[in-house]
Amino acid sequence: MRIVLEKREARSKTVTVLVPIISFVVSLMLGSIVLGLSGANPLSTYGFMFKGAFGTWIDFTETLVKAIPLLLTGLGVALAFKLRFWNIGAEGQFIWGAIGTSWVMVFWNFLPLPLLLPIGLVMGMVAGAMWAGIPAILKANWGVDETLTTLMLNYVAILFAEYLYYGPWRDPDGFGFPGTKRFPQEGWLPRFAGRAHYGLFLALAIAILLWFLLSKTRWGFEIKMIGKNQKAARCLGVSIEKSIVVTLLISGALAGLAGATEVAGISHRLQKGIDMGYGYTAIIIAWMAQLNPLACILVSILMAGLLVGGDQLQMMVGLPSSMGLVIQGLLLFPLLAGSVFTEYRLKIVRKVEA
Amino acid sequence: MEKSSVSTLLKMEGVTKRFPGVIANDRVDLELHNGEVLALLGENGAGKSTLMNILAGLYRPDEGFITIRGEKVSIHSPQDSMHLGIGMIHQEFMLVQTMTVAENIVLGLQDLPLIPPMAEIKRKIIELSDRYSLKVDPDRFIYELSVGEQQRVEILKLVYRGAEVLILDEPTAVLTPQESRDLNGIIKTMLSEGKSAIFITHKMDEVLSFSHRVQVLRQGKTVAACKTEGTTPQELANMMVGREILFKIKKAPYRPGEPKLILDGVTVEDPTGRPVLKDISLTIYEGEILGIAGVAGNGQTELTEVITGLQKAVSGRITLDSQDMTNKQPLHLIKAGMSHIPADRGAMGIVGDMSVADNLVMKRYRSEPIASRHGVMHATKIFGFAKKMISFFKIATPKPETLVKFLSGGNIQKTILAREIDSCGGVLIAVYPSRGLDVGATESVRNNIVAQRDKKAAVLLVSEELDELLSVADKIGVMFEGELMGIVDAATTNKEELGMMMAGMRGGNA
Structure with missing residues (x-):
């Protein structure tokens, strides 16, 4: 008897849904090996993590706080990936969003106070879009590999933000604390529960809008064509260069908006620790959601739960909080391996020997 | 036994x-x-x-x-x-x-x-x-x-x-x-x-x-x-x-109309600056099929790609309906009525990972009724259109939603043909359209191309098969090392003459 892979006639919908779920379970199992090796009881550890993230309403609002930037960056990355543009620069675009918003909040004193928030958020999106626009233009016009440019630009963004809050933008009354002045309270993104702010509803609305645009419009149709066969798309009159730039500007704007809501809703200033790594987690979210904007919603809440639950480990079990990140990282392997099954199925063949 | x-x-x-x-x-x-x-x-x-x-x-x-x-x-x-x-x-x-x-x-x-x-x-x-x-x-x-x-x-x-x-x-x-x-x-x-x-x-x-x-x-x-x-x-x-096959193509008498597509001294260079298409001048009239013969790799690809806007000409002029079309974007040419059946159908003609229905609307999705003025595409209209095309062009597919890559080579070509013929607005560029197809599919491809010509379209047909060119085309141009060796009348030429030109000898009215 042998087990072989057999090509499916059509991509299986059930499998597409099952793969991320099973991958999650497998990664938990792999994680339990790591936990076991560090001397913790995997089951009770997972219990603590779950309770920490979803146990009470207050815990859950903390999970939501992290889910907002994860969802927005995840959507941005998923959009770029649809085009097969490997934007791994959401982190840098996120930071530029934060910088853009902070600039308006701290330095645009001439603005009427009620305009601070909307203009601040828009500036964050513009800054993020700009940061994604650079590799997009390089790729569209000269074919420069985007994986390198987007990744490198992350470091530029992180160091530039550091320069700002350690240098010219540092709050003179901040006793040397690396951060800008606090934003005027009128510019804050209001909160509805705990620290969870209204950015959540903005992100949810964008997810639904993006789903609609991608699945029901000409724009989405062209993105699909380019992503699945760029040569044919070009032959059929789709402008590849324009699509790459436009799509990446939107992708960067979404990551920028994530950074914008983070400073406007949570930290209320640009400060040390803004590079939380949301932009990298976004890559896992995009894959796990199979690039579907609606699925991104669920996945980013789950990932946020892992992060918040990971924090609990330190307090409750005495394990480093990065254990949450370890499990997150372990997710990608079964996920990528599992995606084979959306196009192939296992078949058991009985040997027909002579 | x-x-x-x-x-x-x-x-x-x-x-x-x-x-x-x-x-x-x-x-x-x-x-x-x-x-x-x-x-x-x-x-x-x-x-x-x-x-x-x-x-x-x-x-x-x-x-x-x-x-x-x-x-x-x-x-x-x-x-x-x-x-x-x-x-x-x-x-x-x-x-x-x-x-x-x-x-x-x-x-x-x-x-x-x-x-x-x-x-x-x-x-x-x-x-x-x-x-x-x-x-x-x-x-x-x-x-x-x-x-x-x-x-x-x-x-x-x-x-x-x-x-x-x-x-x-x-x-x-x-x-x-x-x-x-x-x-x-x-x-x-x-x-x-x-x-x-x-x-x-x-x-x-x-x-x-x-x-x-x-x-x-x-x-x-x-x-x-x-x-x-x-x-x-x-x-x-x-x-x-499993049925009787007609080897002869039925076609209306040759009555060319106005000049439709004109190339004047068009030259194309490869990235290293070597000319791959040298000073090509030709005219295709309404209601005419100009066949292009030649051994593969003698500039046919470049010729069709410069016409369809996929490659840039370094010199020369291309006009369509007396409008300058030199180095215009593919979309511009598509809107001017150009259809293209590319040589590499899997790589350029279809998106294998999308459905037959989606592939069939890849020309029409830009306008009503498939898409609204605001760019929203109507799934039911796509489906209805696809069903009509599938039955008209006899595309053998289990469902309109089947991914194109699961179809056979002949049916993939029929899908492309259906889309391009349906959207054809006067010019059809067909490159090796019957390559690798069986007798039945070849017959239907050829008949569809001739039908376009009978409807007054200007057709450029690149083929490796002299029999195909002799039976389908009205005039035949022969390419050799990026140059046009001459254009001859399909009705009066023969394989020997074409073969000599394919080997690099000038002939016809070059």
Whole structure:
């Protein structure tokens, strides 16, 4: 008897849904090996993590706080990936969003106070879009590999933000604390529960809008064509260069908006620790959601739960909080391996020997 | 069947192979004798390649068995197949472009020492190539070779490995008439050495000139296996398709209208600055089919790509309806009414991972009624449109939602043809439209192209088959090394004249 892979006639919908779920379970199992090796009881550890993230309403609002930037960056990355543009620069675009918003909040004193928030958020999106626009233009016009440019630009963004809050933008009354002045309270993104702010509803609305645009419009149709066969798309009159730039500007704007809501809703200033790594987690979210904007919603809440639950480990079990990140990282392997099954199925063949 | 023990080399019995949704081979028997050429004939998707891939070890049969010289064998891998003396040459050559002929020939040999004794290998290659008159220099790189030479390397590769049975999958599809004749000679030499060959094809004249016996497959089943002598092309075609085939194309008398598409001194350079299309001037009139003949790689691709906006001209002018179209974006040309059936249909003509319905609207999705003015696409309208096209152009697909990549080559081409003909607004650029298609599909492709011309479209038809050009085109231009050797009248020219021009002699009214 042998087990072989057999090509499916059509991509299986059930499998597409099952793969991320099973991958999650497998990664938990792999994680339990790591936990076991560090001397913790995997089951009770997972219990603590779950309770920490979803146990009470207050815990859950903390999970939501992290889910907002994860969802927005995840959507941005998923959009770029649809085009097969490997934007791994959401982190840098996120930071530029934060910088853009902070600039308006701290330095645009001439603005009427009620305009601070909307203009601040828009500036964050513009800054993020700009940061994604650079590799997009390089790729569209000269074919420069985007994986390198987007990744490198992350470091530029992180160091530039550091320069700002350690240098010219540092709050003179901040006793040397690396951060800008606090934003005027009128510019804050209001909160509805705990620290969870209204950015959540903005992100949810964008997810639904993006789903609609991608699945029901000409724009989405062209993105699909380019992503699945760029040569044919070009032959059929789709402008590849324009699509790459436009799509990446939107992708960067979404990551920028994530950074914008983070400073406007949570930290209320640009400060040390803004590079939380949301932009990298976004890559896992995009894959796990199979690039579907609606699925991104669920996945980013789950990932946020892992992060918040990971924090609990330190307090409750005495394990480093990065254990949450370890499990997150372990997710990608079964996920990528599992995606084979959306196009192939296992078949058991009985040997027909002579 | 009992008396066959002496001369039978290879036998397949009751071989069945299923793929999801189709039976590619349904209880097929096949017999190959020592020293003969068996032609395996059938339409696209009849199961010829599948059957041969089973012999080559790429697929395993679900049922049935194979015997070689009376012994049952099981073939699990291409290595097993090689050890049994079976070698297959696929339609797409398996050669490493940046390695030499000799390196390619020994590549993948299991008993090769760490540092291969190249001098000895080359000696053996030269000896073999003399013996089988397979002229090729072992030191040249693959990318330097013509398609015909590359094919010889493939044959040498098999001979070097000691293959007794050669399987050739449509070997002449990529060859010039001269190269085809050479191949015929090569195969004859091999037969005299006691080797045998199986030949997959759907060209009748090849069956008649190459083979001793012919086996016809239709929808995975054997419909006939007989001696080639005594059959006629018409008989074979009818067996293949299962109905009467018209070889003549019905077309209205040639009445050209106004000049439609004009190229004036168009030159194209490759990225290194070498001219690949030199100073081309030609005019296509309304209601005219201009055929382009020539050995592949003499500038035909560049010609069609510069017209469709996929490549830039460095000099010269292209006008369509007296509007300047030089170096315009493809979308601009599409909107001006240009349709394009590209040469590489899988890579350029379709998006394999999208549905048949989606692929059919890839021209019409820009406007109403498929999409609203605001760019929202209507799923029901797409579906309705697709169903209409599928039935009109007789595209064999399980559902409109099936991914195009699961269709057979002929039906993929029909999908492209349907989309391009439907959206054609006066100019049709068709590149090798019937390449690799079976008789039935070829007939429908040709009729559709002629129908466009009868509807006053200007058609540019690039083809490798002179028969196709002579029967379909009104005028024929011949390309050689990026230049137009001349344009001749299809009604008065003949294969000899075209052949001379294809070899680089000027003719017609250049």
